[in-house]
Amino acid sequence: MVAFGKKLKQRQIEEWQRYYINYKLMKKKVKQYAQQIEVGMQDRRHVLKDFSRMLDNQIEKIVLFLLEQQGLLASRISKLGEKHNALQHQPDISQICELREAYRDVGRDLLKLLFFVEVNAIGLRKILKKFDKRFGYRFTDYYVKTRANHPYSQLQQVFKHVGIGAVVGAVSRNLHELQDRQGSYLSIYDQPALPLQDPVIDSIKAAVDRLTHSTNFLNFLAQHALIMQEELPTPVGEHVDDQKYHFISLILNLANTFLYMVNTYIIVPTADDYSMSLGAAATVCGVVIGSMAVAQVFSSVYFSAWSNKSYFRPLVFSSIVLFVGNTLYALAFDLHSIWVLLIGRLFCGLGSARAVNRRYISDCVPLKYRMQASAGFVSASALGMACGPAFAGLLQTDFKIYKLTFNQVTLPGWVMAVAWLIYLIWLWISFKEPPHDETEENQMPQESNAETVENDGLEKGLKQPLLISSEDQQQDEDGDLECDESEEASEESRRPATSIQSAYRLLTPSVKVxxxxxxxxxxxxxxxxxxxxxxxxxxxxxxxxxxAIFLACIGLTVLPVNIVVGSYISNMFEDRQILLASEIMVCIGILLSFHIIVPYSVVQYVGSGLIMFVSAEVLEGVNLSLLSRVMSSRLSRGTYNGGLLSTEAGTLARVVADGTITLAGYLGESRLLNITLLPSLVICISSILATCYTYNSLY
Known part of the structure; x- marks a missing residue:
């Protein structure tokens, strides 16, 4: 097992090693502070000041080297520009090829510089996190607040790559002019639609995007899946193991995701009618819909554990259970039993294999395809959510075959039973079980990428105890032994969480928020x-x-909203700014939904519902992006991973919400709307206050 500090050193460019952040030295310094405080040689104010000065010096070293290298690159580009201008008057194919290769060399060196900045940015976040975890007070909050927005901020040079953009632009423009149309000298500004066919520029663009947290539609959509990526940037040309990847198996996983979401929402438009036809109140639909989520709370855990050993078997089991569950749901009408109806929906929840779907993408899809696969996972979920109610709206018929009734309330069950039977046959024929490591649970967790890692410092306030417990003193979340001078991590400290309790202990205030x-x-x-x-x-x-039309239209807003946010808004504002603004908009949507005095109108209901739903959809993307960034790397793999925790949180929310609807129904349908909105409003306001409290830790 390799500790983060050693892993960081391995990724450094050898000739530039003395210009990197001295992570090992600073980690030792943190240990010395702890020892000095224990014996009363230092107070917290002096420690804060001394460590801030040390960190400022480290950042200045990085920035000055960065500026020096930018100057060297600019000088090389300037000299190449003179040759470029000369070729415009006397074009020569061989010289154009030489010049293009020279610009590529500059691009490769620029890529090395971006790699240098990215590794340092990760190291800075890690050491801030380590300081917070060791001393239990909010150094990151203080440091970011005082440094990040200062007019002379050197921190911005590292995290926002100030100045590198001009070098990127110069290399891109000249290579664009010199690409395979020798002598044409088309400008990148005049022909923006023409693709730049050069892998160096593609690599530079990807590195800049990672460093600046800039994103696109695919990136933003993929964030919803909470599937971890690599923590440290992968060196150019590093081999990616593709032996586990099988395209049809990935499609089958996505099909499972789609069908499950259709299964979840296909009953929503008719659940109240079905309940009443069986002699129950209309608001019992909350229990009918929510029973699937109740079972999913438990199924997520055993499916996640099962996926440690196999992907094929849990998917087969899922399909069989869902076939049985939907058949029982459909038969409940002729059996005139609300209990059969509920048991059928419980079976459907027990067949939820979303943990397997997410785990398959995380473990078996190569990094170069993982973002697209994650976006596919989210798109399949969104499409299923929209198609479910739409299908229900089409199933408006009523007939009998023998003693079986086929009408608008039973057809959703019959249709989904047939769909899962067909899927099971396809799965059995086409799925390829990937090679599985039996000891995967004991392996070092896969880290998340530069955008999704390091900031899980403990924000416990300056009045909290100075030192953490003795157990945490011996090892931290990174797997570094604080009581040992070596960079080797203990095997135990690198393992994924092995229980809900151990996973909970890894949750910092930021993660909990x-x-x-x-x-x-x-x-x-x-x-x-x-x-x-x-x-x-x-x-x-x-x-x-x-x-059905209303619900389908709401579901169809998911992808357009993500296109707008992912392509534009997320590149204009920080994630934490979008997070807070989205929470406020959700709160406004909830407030507008209340029925107070004036007659309730369709415009008010539909308008407030759209505001609430669209804002929540935007919120989900940035929330999961920030969650992966502040979450412990030990939660990136294993049974009790970050994906499972988020799934459990979301599923519990659905259970509580559906239970609230049924309980509120006892007070009458006239009060249902306002009573169910009150808890939403209270939780929303609480989340806004909690976000403000941890805002600076989300840098």
């Missing part, structure tokens, strides 16, 4: 969707078809 936000947004969305049929029937007299 992000999980609270995820709980809040899933709760608000579930309240909106699950009670829509009852509320719209009571206030507006909507038919099943109208409810």
């Amino acid at each position: 992000q999980l609270l936000i995820y709980f809040m947004l899933k709760y608000a969305m579930e309240i909106l969707l699950s009670e829509s049929s009852v509320v719209t029937t009571y206030y507006f007299g909507w038919s099943t078809s109208k409810v």
Whole structure:
């Protein structure tokens, strides 16, 4: 097992090693501070000041070297520019080829410089986190607040690569002019639609995007999956093991995701009618819808554990259980039993293999395809969410075959039972079980990438105890032994969490706040969707078809919203700014949904519902992005991983929301809307306050 400090050193460019952040020295310094405080030789104020000065010196060393290298690159580009200008008057194919290769050499050196900056940015975040974890007070909060927005901030030079953009632009423009149209000298500004066919520029663009946290639609969409990437940047040309990758198996995983989401939401428009046909109240639809989520709380854990040994077997089991569950759901009408109906939905929840779907992408899809696969996972979920109610709206018929009834309330069950049977056959024929490491649980966890890692310092306030417990003194989340001078990590400290309790101990205040936000947004969305049929029937007299159209339209907003946010908004504002703004918009949507005095209108309901849902969808992307960034790297793999924790938080939110709908129904349908919105409002306001408290730790 390799500790982070040693891993960081291995990724350094050898000839530049003395210009990198001295992570090992600073880690030792943190240990010395702890010893000095224990014996009363130092106070916290002096430690804070001394460590800040040391960190400032380290950053200045990095920045000055960065500026020096930028100057050297600029000088080389200037000299090449003179040759470039000369060729415009006397074009020569061989000289153009030489010049293009010279620009590529500059591009490769620029890529090395970007790699240098990225590794240092990760090291800085790690040492800030280590300081916070060791002493238990908010040094990161203080340091970021005082340095990040200062007009002379050198911290911005590292994290925002100030000045490198001009070098990137110069190399890109000249290589664009010299690409395979020798002598044409087309400008990148005049022909923006023409692709730049050069792998060096593609690599530079990817490195700049990682460093600046800039993103695109695919990136932003992929963040919703909370599938961890590499922590440290991968050197150019490093081999990626593709032996586990099988395209059809990936498609089958995505198909499972799609069908499960269709299965979840296909009953929403008719659940209240089904409940009443079996002699129950319309608001029992909350229990009917939520029973699937109740079972999913447990199924997520055993499926996640099962995926340590196999992917094929849990997917087969999932398909069989879902086939049985949907058959029972459909038969409940003729058996006239609400209990059969609920058991059927519980079976459907027990067949939830989303943990397997997510784990397959994380473990078996090569890094170069993982972002697209993660985006596919989210897209399949969103499409299934929209298609479920839409299919329900189309199933408006009523007939019998022998003693079996096929109508709008039973057809969702029959249709999904057939769909899972067909999927099971396809799965059995086409799925390829990847090579599986039996000891995967004991391996070093895969770290997340530069955008998704390091900031999980403990923000416990200056009044908290100075030192953490003796157990935590011996080892930290990175796997570095604080009581040992070596950079080797203990095997135990590198292992993934082995239980819910050990996973919970790794949750810092920042992580807990992000999980609270995820709980809040899933709760608000579930309240909106699950009670829509009852509320719209009571206030507006909507038919099943109208409810289905409304829910389908809401579901279809997911991808367009992510396109706008991923392509534009996320590149204009920081994630934490979008997070706070989205929470406020969700709160506004909730407030506008209340029925107070004036007659309740379709415009008010649909408008407030769209504001709430769209804001929650934006919030989900940035929330999971920040969650992966502040979460311990030990939660990136294993059974009790970050994906499982977020799934459990979201599933519990759905369970509580659906239970709230059923309980509120006892007070009458006239009070249902306001009573169910009150908890949403309280949780939303709490999450906003909690976000403000941890805001500076989300840098």
